[in-house]
Amino acid sequence: MEAESIPQQVQENIEKVETADLVVGVLAELDEDGLVAIYDAFRTLPGSPRITILRDDQALHLAQTNSETTEKSISPNVVPWPLLRLDTPGLSMVNISAAYQSVFAASETFGARACCVIASRLESETGWARQLARLLLEEDVDLVVPYYARHKFEGLLNSSIIAPLTRCLYGKRIHNPLGPDLGVSRRLFETMLAMERGTRGTGNRVHPLASLAPAAICDNLQVCEMYVGARIYPPTDWTNISSVIAQILSPIFLDMERNAACWQRMRPSVSVPTIGDPVFVSQDMGTVEINRMIESFQLGNRDLQEIWGLVFPPSTLVELRRLSRLPLGQFRMPDDLWVRIVCDFALGHHLRTINRDHLLRSMTPLYLAWVASYALDLETAGPKALEQRLEHLSVAFESGKPYLVSRWRWPDRFNP
């Protein structure tokens, strides 16, 4: 971190710590007991590595004020870190990106061998955190990504686009490439910091969550997955879903531009090493209401033709029109259609066909149509059917890669 950009309070905290082997950035809302449990898990690592936990100072102060325990129960290695302050519950990717960069920068400053970020609340105990640290410090893994236990209607953006697209582009079967709970080696976080410095002030700024997995794969670094149990997802704000889609997909599509030379080399996908024991959860999610999503798609099909027509070939528009006329019971979006939609939007984003924010927000009705179709497919399905469904989608993405590559290389050959 450049000296002139570090606040005074942070400077003082840096001087207190000096060095660390592992830096842990805690972004999740953990209480004091949770924090202590994590630190205790790390303390049992062989070799007694020096651990520093960074935590938003406001939350830390609140925990200390409200708790009946005294200040002595917090280890001196838990450091108030205002750069991790996350302002509002509905965080933007920019805020989250800044928090991750802050952890990387602190790790570089402390000379750490690795860092990890704990960003979500999990239903399981904190034993996975110890396992993650061991992989980074002893097994020399560069990137540890989580493998959350799958609920069929949770993590839908990841299931529908992010994971299968990463598999298709980079040839690695990573189930949660965007984490958010991640372990990163020194090699990798230094690469991310260098990339961030190189793109500062440009329109193609690096977002660590979107760029970590692709950067690790393209540099042939060691990547592995770790079973971590079920994640507690934040509730959906239906009025804000288009913003969520735009904020998450934009850095992913920007990263595709940056790594075009890497992903355009054809390769079949392979699994990454997976550590730990899988956790299965109940798939009973109760009644699902999809009428609103289908209505949203039908409205989008009626009113957004002028925008979709700038991105899609005529065949896709015809298929979407046909889909919008299907009755509720027969509403199914074929996987190859969804793959072409995602590829065309990625290309439209790359070519700046229209304003990028408009482009991604106009994808919302199409995404909701996929969710509705997926919900109808899996309403009464068990875990095995869920895995098969998602594997089918991933294979469809891999089959659609030649389409993406040819349109990316020769966009003028077809121009709607």
Added chain:
Amino acid sequence: MWDQIKQALTQSTARFLARFADLLPGMAALIVTLLFSILLGSILAIIVRRLLGRIHFDQRAARWGFPTLEEGSPMQSPTLLLSQAVAGLIILGGFLIGITAFDAEWTSLFAQSVLGYIPNVLGAALVLLVGTIIARFLARSVLIGAVNLNLQYARLLSVGVKWLVVVLAVAMALEHLRIAPGIVELAFGILFGGIVFALALAVGLGSKDLVTKSLERDTQKAPAETIEEPFRHV
């Protein structure tokens, strides 16, 4: 008497020839200026055509909010239209400079007033261009936002917003051109107010049933009937 007539004719012919001879340098200067401006205009037109061809201006014009440009262009090519417009402006400029060479007060005043009006024309063109771009951007934002909020009158809102901005831009452009300012102001007020009133009625009347249903639902819904949404996206 015949001698007097002959003398009068000779004198008037001499005056005419002298006057014509006075005009000759001015005409020569005008012809030279015109030839030079035609040459310069042609060269600039070629440069503009090549530059616009390189950025595929014909394909992008519709996407940028100017679909009618293609229809109104010669050979349906906005590039050709713009390059010819540039050449025409250069030639007009050359003509105005050329007529000032006649050393007559009225030609100088004419040239000055035309040249003085050009900034107004350019300002009006710029206002129209920026207004059209902003109108298109805002219309698209409103359309996408309204569709994502499941509003059935999304297209109406989008068209209304677009026309509001276009009407405002046209009124500002006409004010720049100093064309019937009083009438334009009144017409703009009526038109703008009419569009806003129509939009308010459409939104108010259109959502009347929605508000009624929403209020009925709130009063009738029992707490136990709430179904928790199972979908989580991130």
